[in-house]
Amino acid sequence: MSSAYANLTRTFTRLSRFGHLSAIAGWDMMTMMPPGGSSARGAALAELSVLRHEILTDKAVAQWLDQAANETLNDVERANLREMRRAYDQAALLPAALVEEKSLVGARCEHAWRQQRPANDWQGFAANLKEVVKLSRAEAELRAQANGCSRYDALLDLYEPGMTAAKLDSTFGELKQWLPSLLARIVEKQSRQPVAVPVGPFAVESQQLLGNALMKLLNFDFNAGRLDVSAHPFCGGVPEDVRITTRYNANEFISAMMGVIHETGHACYEQNLPKQWAGQPVALARSTAIHESQSLFFEKQLGRSTEFLSLLLPQVKTLMGDRPELEEANFIALNQRVKPGLIRVDADEVSYPAHIILRYEIERALIESEIEVDDIPTLWQEKMQALLGLDTTGNYRDGCMQDIHWTDGSFGYFPTYTLGAMYAAQLFNSVKKALPQVHSDIREGNLQPIFDWLQQNIWQHGSRFTTRQLIENATGEDLNPRFFRQHLENRYL
Amino acid sequence: MSSAYANLTRTFTRLSRFGHLSAIAGWDMMTMMPPGGSSARGAALAELSVLRHEILTDKAVAQWLDQAANETLNDVERANLREMRRAYDQAALLPAALVEEKSLVGARCEHAWRQQRPANDWQGFAANLKEVVKLSRAEAELRAQANGCSRYDALLDLYEPGMTAAKLDSTFGELKQWLPSLLARIVEKQSRQPVAVPVGPFAVESQQLLGNALMKLLNFDFNAGRLDVSAHPFCGGVPEDVRITTRYNANEFISAMMGVIHETGHACYEQNLPKQWAGQPVALARSTAIHESQSLFFEKQLGRSTEFLSLLLPQVKTLMGDRPELEEANFIALNQRVKPGLIRVDADEVSYPAHIILRYEIERALIESEIEVDDIPTLWQEKMQALLGLDTTGNYRDGCMQDIHWTDGSFGYFPTYTLGAMYAAQLFNSVKKALPQVHSDIREGNLQPIFDWLQQNIWQHGSRFTTRQLIENATGEDLNPRFFRQHLENRYL
Helix, strand or coil, X not given: CCCHHHHHHHHHHHHHHHHHHHHHHHHHHHHCCCHHHHHHHHHHHHHHHHHHHHHHCCHHHHHHHHHHCCCCCCHHHHHHHHHHHHHHHHHHCCCHHHHHHHHHHXXXXXXXXXXXXXXXXXXXXXXXXXHHHHHHHHHHHHHHHHHXXXXXXXXXXXXXXXXXXXXXXXXXHHHHHHHHHHHHHHHHHHHCCCCCCCCCCCCHHHHHHHHHHHHHHCCCCHHHEEEEECCCCCEEEECCEEEEEECCECCECHHHHHHHHHHHHHHHHHHCCCHHHCXXXXXXXXCHHXXXXXXXXXXXXXXXXXXXXXXXXXXXXXXHCCCHHHCHHHHHXXXXXXXXXXXXXXXXXXXXXXXHHHHHHHHHHHHCCCCCHHHHHHHHHHHHHHHHCCCCCCCCCCCCCCCCHHHHCCCCCCHHHHHHHHHHHHHHHHHHHHCCCHHHHHHCCCCHHHHHHHHHHCHHXXXXXXXXXXXXXXHCCCCCCHHHHHHHHHHHC | CCCHHHHHHHHHHHHHHHHHHHHHHHHXXXXXXXXXXXXXXXXXXXXXXXXXXXXXXXXXXXXXXXXXXXXXXXXXXXXXXXXXXXXHHHHHCCCHHHHHHHHHHHHHHHHHHXXXXXCCCHHHHXXXXXXXXXXXXXXXXXXXXXHCCCHHXXXXXXXXXXXXXXXXXHHHHHHHHHHHHHXXXXXXXXXXXXXXXXXXXXXXXXXXXXXXXXXXXXXXXXXXXXXXXXXXXXXXXXXXXXXXXXXXXXXXXXXXXXXXXXXHHHHHHHHXXXXXXXXXXXXXXXXXXXXXXXXXXXXXXXXXXXXXXXXXXXXXXXXXXXXXXXXXXXXHHHHCCCCXXXXXXXXXXXXXXXXXXXHHHHHHHHHCCCCCHHHHHHHHHHHHHHHHCCCCCCCCCCCCCCCCHHHHCCCCCCHHHHHHHHHXXXXXXXXXXXXXXXXXXXXXCCCHHHHHHHHHHCHHXXXXXXXXXXXXXXXXXXXXXXXXXXXXXXXXX
16 A cells, blocks of 8 residues: 555646646746637636646545654655645635635736726726735635634745744834935935936847847756747746746847846746656745745846846847947946836836835735725825835826736735845855855856855755745845845945 | 536536647647656646546446437537547547557657668567557457447548548549559659749748738638647647647748648638537537648648639749749749659649558558558558559668658558548539639639638538538538549649
């Protein structure tokens, strides 16, 4: 008779294979599928999603999880069992009716939002969002009861296991104290250093060549992945076949270039997850925040560093045409420009955390029923004013309606962006200690020691350790926002 | 309580959704996937295939099929039930062990063949092929017992329901009587009409533009499909999102051009299958031979007609550059050249049936145990000599090892190519009767009446009728090779 643990591994391998098909069909939907295929694709993916849910929440899985807890397992197997349990609990906890209703209401809200946002129609959006919030509160309540935690903590745990609002309050609270004044100092300093913006058109073919060259430089394995185009850049596919995307703007090449570096960070993590455990939960990326730490390590710590930009410049000049704006100092300044604005996705790394803290504070209060949807615009205005000194009165479109995340109830996701930025700074600080020559290495294009360090400390472990263990093993301490502050001060002051 | 028939439609809708994912992941594998993704993709597709087999052969399905036979159903539902029963019987008949062994042995034989063919290694190939034939005979025997027919008829029925070796013997027998002499007369005639071959390079971008223009002209719906590149051209995807492929050769553009026309014929059939029954077996294409009749209608009846080639020529000149070889008479002669050769896929439409008759006679005898694998080379030589006057002694590579079909045991498939060519000629004959101006319509680019006729007579019916009913309704009689002969004589003599 095979062990309960062996039965579980077979079940999760099967789930992983179905997940593979879901990932590829999902990627295709965003990159290749003509509009007419949408409805049939949606139905096919939903059918697979129902199947995966049934397989995961089967009674036998619950029994095997209980039995396996008493079987003799090694450390990795024990970690794998922990992740299996987590996946099962997350899936089995919600009644099917709630899952279905949330999916329907979320899809409706998101669909309407695509029209409402350009129309600045807050009232229309708020009506749908209230339904989404109602269901997200219900979900959070069920998860909170099962986990013995607060509602918001229960949602946060979906994206960053072990993270709590208390810890965020303390971390983000610290950030809030120094960020606005640091930002003001940087903006003031940069106001004395004007930059010249290169003027397009920049051929899409040249931008593609630059993207491919960057990916090669960053060790992306083209034997196990691709670069394509989509409306919103993402990293998809499966570890054996990672699909990243970008979008091209003929008037401006830096966004696509930095987007490719960012997604390549996600991709290298995926491509280097532990192959010996492939198909098992323990082989998956640790968390949303750790995933983001890898993309931000690539984009911010590495990609926007003076050394990396210098390394890149000759190729940029070759592909985009030499011109005064691509003189080295100006090119670096362009890529390190800090300019507070209304839109999160366009934000530089200094003002970005302000966007996140604002959203975190609002969504936490919303889920905990301390505020209601109607309170959002006023809070948004106040916090934008306080954190970034910007006025959004009446501008819902570029204010509280700018993001897709709330439309389908992904509350608890936003904090992972800034957690990722802080982890990235903390990891790079350890890289600098381990590799004293890292700055000259980067300038010379010798990046392998950095990849080796990440492989050794992050990638190869998959989900074997908790986020806290992983970060402590890699850096000697738990999350510490000090490294992020140091990074910003070193780069920008 | 829902009816057994309703239960069946739900089950087949579910199967169709999983089939959708299989089709898209399969297309991706051939067009987009990097080599490193191969193993994981294979495992994922196999897992889905096992699932679909389980769903289809579930005991409840067998019960519902029996119960539904006694329920009140309209004509379409009755036809749908017939196709459901057929799908169930085909799947449920074989023991899982045989299916698995056949799949393994077939994959091994095909894999080895990819090396053995270029190496002209008949002995190596024959050893594997014997295993494939053994299992195909076992499969055929089981199917034959269940259907009460001969072994080969049972395999033929998988691709062309209702077709028999007796009918093929009579039809192909007739062809054999006039084909060699007709071929000789055409070759003799054309030997007095030399053609000039345009010399490349022809930019792939220009060939793509030509392909897209052709697809538009042929009413391909780009809102529900795409054109991409693969090593072997095919038509894949799902009716809501049809994916066709071609391959480009910088030295020669006519193959890709004709390939696109061919695959667009397949695609237009798929795109115009009955949407009101989508997801049900009755909404699927009638058969392999009818599918091929649509691609050959597009490519041979329409695409290589003098009128269509004239219509096309200005665009060809624009994209490929005007040159003496693209003078109208030469361009038409190029596309209507008849030249018997060793390779089936390169054959013109006059010599093509000879390749098929040869393969049919050999594979039928093989499955019926009248010959053995070791007999194939000698038979191949004799038949090539008799039918096309060509010698293949010792040249296995371009002889009996040239096709992929036998490597995985797809015996019974070959005849559908020539059945398709004959159906295409018969259908076009009816189009000419229904649309007396069709030749001038084609020359002027007014193709809609042709598409309307196909829609009315073939596409909209899916699998509602048997092949024989469908052809009789459309043309007034059952398959009649006379129309194919007339077509060849009219075009080439």
